[in-house]
Amino acid sequence: MPIExxxxxxxxxxxxxxxGLVIGFESLGIPLPGEIVLVTASLLASQHDDLSPLWIGVWATGGAIIGDNFGYLIGRRGGPRLFAWMGRKFPKHFGETQLDHARRVFQKRGAWAVFFGRFVALLRILAGPLAGSLHMNYGKFLVANALGGVVWAGGTTAAVYYLGVVAEKWLKGFSYAGLAIAVVFGIAGVFVVKRRLAKAAEKVEKAEKGEKSGASGTSVEDEAAAV
Structure with missing residues (x-):
């Protein structure tokens, strides 16, 4: 049965x-479809009056923040064992290549990696555990985590909900077509936001590179940040 x-x-x-639970467990480090569930619930709210987009956003934000905080504590206490277990259970998602990539981004970006990582599937799952295992300052992590959760969950919910409302008004007589187009617009909107955030991170990267004298070539970390 489809999620919707x-x-x-x-x-x-x-x-x-x-x-809230799916996004919370995803933020703990378990590869669940948090973004798909959030987009689907927001679209349903645009079609059904008994669902509130405000409460969807609140629960999604709460799940993201709480899940990341538990992930941070787990990573701080048993990071290596956790990543070894994740690598065995989900080798396609958490192999050594993926983990090394994420570690380089976190070591270079710190709190910004936590914030922007909320918009990237792999980093969204690993943000809390990685920050904890790298002993990132908890205060910085908490602020970046909370801001990232609010912007990602609240922004995604609002964008998808209002796109769904607009599509429903234009295609009132074609409910299935309206829902399909709303799904397309909702997903497209999420990817547009991600692309803009990626470009912003790339600009920050280029600015930092310009400040470094004698730097030549492109490092692996730069490539990871650009992704």
């Missing part, structure tokens, strides 16, 4: 809880 049909069949409070 499954979510339609359960009470609104349970929808909010599912959104």
């Amino acid at each position: 049909q499954w979510l339609e069949a359960i009470p609104p409070l349970l929808v909010y809880a599912i959104v």
Whole structure:
């Protein structure tokens, strides 16, 4: 059964809880479809009055912040064991190549990696555990984590919800076509936001490179940041 049909069949409070729990467990380091669940729930809210986009955003934000904080504590206490387990269970997502890539980004970017990582699938899953295992200052992590969670969850919910409302008004007589187009616009909107954030990070990278004298070539860290 598709996710949207499954979510339609359960009470609104349970929808909010599912959104928060899926995103929370994803932020702990478990590869779950948090972004897909958030986009689907936001689209459903644009089609059904009994679902509130505000509460979807609140639960999604809470799940993101709480999950990342637990991930930070787990990474600080048992980072190597956690990453070894994740590598065995999910080798395609958390092999040594992926983990080294994420570590280089975090070591170079610090709190900015936590904030921008919320918009990148791999870093969204690893942000908390990696920050903890690298002993990032908890205060900086908490602020970056909270801001990233609010902007990602709140921004995604609002953008997808209003795009769904607009599509529904224009295509009232074609409900299935309207929902399909709303899905396309919602996903496209998420990718546009990601692309703009990636460009912003790239500009920061270029500015830092310009300040360094005698630097030549492109390092692996620069490539990771650009991604």
